[in-house]
Amino acid sequence: MSAASPRPAAGRSLPAAAPPGDPSVGAHLGLAAALLLLPAVASGFILVQIGAQSLILGLLALSLMVLAGYGGMISLAQITVAGIAGYTVAILGENSVAVHGFGWPWWLTVPVAITFAALGAALIGWISVRTQGIYTIMITLAIATAMSLFAQQNYTLFNGFEGFAGIPAPTLFGQRLRAPMAFYYLCLGVAALCYVAVLYGARSTFGLGLQATRDNQRRMRALGFDTTAHKVFAWFLAGIIAGLAGVLLVWFQGRISPGTIGVAAAINILVIAVVGGLRHPIGPFLGAVVVVLIQTFATDVVGAARHNTLIGITFLVIVYFSPDGLLGLWSRFQGQFRQNPLRPGDGA
Amino acid sequence: MTDAHPASRLSAEGATALDLRGVTKRFGALQALVGVDMRVRVGERRAVLGSNGAGKTTLFNAITGDFPCTSGRIRFFGDDITLLPAEERIRRGLRRTYQISQLFDGLSVRDSVFLACRGVSRRRLSLLRPRTDDSGMEQALRILQVVGLDDLRDQLVSVLSHGQKRQLEIALALAGAPRFILFDEPAAGLSPTERRDLVAILNALPAHVGYIIIEHDLDVALRVSEYVTMMHNGKIFKEGTPAEIEDDAEVQAIYLGHGHG
Numbered sequence: 001m002s003a004a005s006p007r008p009a010a011g012r013s014l015p016a017a018a019p020p021g022d023p024s025v026g027a028h029l030g031l032a033a034a035l036l037l038l039p040a041v042a043s044g045f046i047l048v049q050i051g052a053q054s055l056i057l058g059l060l061a062l063s064l065m066v067l068a069g070y071g072g073m074i075s076l077a078q079i080t081v082a083g084i085a086g087y088t089v090a091i092l093g094e095n096s097v098a099v100h101g102f103g104w105p106w107w108l109t110v111p112v113a114i115t116f117a118a119l120g121a122a123l124i125g126w127i128s129v130r131t132q133g134i135y136t137i138m139i140t141l142a143i144a145t146a147m148s149l150f151a152q153q154n155y156t157l158f159n160g161f162e163g164f165a166g167i168p169a170p171t172l173f174g175q176r177l178r179a180p181m182a183f184y185y186l187c188l189g190v191a192a193l194c195y196v197a198v199l200y201g202a203r204s205t206f207g208l209g210l211q212a213t214r215d216n217q218r219r220m221r222a223l224g225f226d227t228t229a230h231k232v233f234a235w236f237l238a239g240i241i242a243g244l245a246g247v248l249l250v251w252f253q254g255r256i257s258p259g260t261i262g263v264a265a266a267i268n269i270l271v272i273a274v275v276g277g278l279r280h281p282i283g284p285f286l287g288a289v290v291v292v293l294i295q296t297f298a299t300d301v302v303g304a305a306r307h308n309t310l311i312g313i314t315f316l317v318i319v320y321f322s323p324d325g326l327l328g329l330w331s332r333f334q335g336q337f338r339q340n341p342l343r344p345g346d347g348a
Numbered sequence: 349m350t351d352a353h354p355a356s357r358l359s360a361e362g363a364t365a366l367d368l369r370g371v372t373k374r375f376g377a378l379q380a381l382v383g384v385d386m387r388v389r390v391g392e393r394r395a396v397l398g399s400n401g402a403g404k405t406t407l408f409n410a411i412t413g414d415f416p417c418t419s420g421r422i423r424f425f426g427d428d429i430t431l432l433p434a435e436e437r438i439r440r441g442l443r444r445t446y447q448i449s450q451l452f453d454g455l456s457v458r459d460s461v462f463l464a465c466r467g468v469s470r471r472r473l474s475l476l477r478p479r480t481d482d483s484g485m486e487q488a489l490r491i492l493q494v495v496g497l498d499d500l501r502d503q504l505v506s507v508l509s510h511g512q513k514r515q516l517e518i519a520l521a522l523a524g525a526p527r528f529i530l531f532d533e534p535a536a537g538l539s540p541t542e543r544r545d546l547v548a549i550l551n552a553l554p555a556h557v558g559y560i561i562i563e564h565d566l567d568v569a570l571r572v573s574e575y576v577t578m579m580h581n582g583k584i585f586k587e588g589t590p591a592e593i594e595d596d597a598e599v600q601a602i603y604l605g606h607g608h609g
Contacts, residue, residue, distance in 0.1 A: 200477060201475055203477050204474060204475050204476055204477050204478075205462075205463070205466045205471055205472065205473070205474040205475075205476070205478065205484075206472075206473050206474060206475050207475075208455060208459050208462070208463055209463055209466075209467075209472065209473075211452070211454050211455060212452040212454075212455055212460070212463055214454070215451075215452040215453050215454050215455065216450050216451065216452055216453075218414065218450060219446070219450040219451065219452065219520075220463075220467075221414075221433075221434040221435045221438070222412060222414065222434060222435075222438060222443075222444055222446075222450070223435075223438060223463060223464045223467035223468075223520065223523075224435050224438040224439045224467030224468040224472070224524070225435055225463075225467050225472055226433075226435050226472075227435075229473070230472070230473065233473055
């Protein structure tokens, strides 16, 4: 998935009001074209293992970016929210382990799964918005750990350690959605929709209010905003994104178990978001591509025993050179070559 | 004390905007406010003076609910607001500025004032982007003209100078039809020109909008207020017209010192 950089369009005109590091319309169109045309050149393995998986993990990291980047709330429970959606699909839909599997059609299980995920996220948010900074991380980590352990020990609902397998993706108009190209486009469509929605919503009253709450909660209250409601609503909306990712994840893997929503997975999402950068919704997807590429090919390069070491080193290097992740590197690179005197703080 | 209220353009039986009865604030062993009684009429402009630690800002925090009072009653336009959360008091028409600017560094000047306009509307959680003809956005631009930040509307708040941040503080307080405003040292650190602009803004407020201003600069305070409350050690110890306060020997001894002329 080489992000074939859109050459002439991006260089010429950046909208004057765009904040530093904001990709232009030209860059967006170029990226969209490259992603749409990827199936013409890439194998099924690349489309699903790299493409679809990056988009799904990118979506999960995007739901974290909304909370952390705009809201200043670092959540380790986004994988838990995705897990609520995933387990709901497994329980209400079909699975092969003969536990539950009510066989509901996908158009029923998916909305229910996403509703459960969003409500679950709002509940986690409501519990954690009383805390700030490191305490938010700790409380969401505790919730993620507890949920994973609960799923592992509960057999009546979650089928314990084994979880659920044989969860099929639906067939639509005779087309199996899990077929490589169809699944890639499905993930791309959902990711693009969420990305555009986040980009749009960031400038809405709610989005501006969330960023303002991050900057100064006391002042927001002194402007008439109920900051608790504002933040819980942010959790709810991020929960919809994480829920969508959870549905795609369970269709991608065909199975879900306590390990899917374990602490390692939770931290993986945080690593992706931080590697990519939390300032702009494109960051989580950049981070996901890098981490998925390393996870997929590191075994070939350094051997299976060392592949986590490679991820760790990459993480350290990126964060060392740019606390803003890849996005920060990119905007610094831009600033070196195109200093805009009308944009204070750029290239400083 | 309200009987002697001399504020000329306000009738003696004028409606009450703010009514404090026995307001007390305790921080552990410290009594920051000791049974404060205070009544401010609709449209009245009041200055609160007092040395550092007299309890002026604590009084503001109690009124707005930033840090609710320990005991006592606060009425705002007749309604008891003592137990209401801060944001609900703001929605009823109360506004404030902060002694140390409390702003949104990551937002533009215009978006900050736009949020202030939306905070008191019902569209606080709107997921729609404001259109160019949005009423809140239009009001925000009008307010920016009033406080003289029109040219800087697209700047990030973090790049503003100290004086510009103080102006933005005022702009946030003017948003969305305020009925009563608490100004906490708005002139602190301003240049003489900026001070003059500030006085002009305060004097240009609609007649029905009352305020309380905390101000160390006596020249500013006496020019923008009709009545003065002196605080000391968490208590009100003197109230009167600016002229009475200026001439009061006890006030001069405690607060003004010998340097005042």
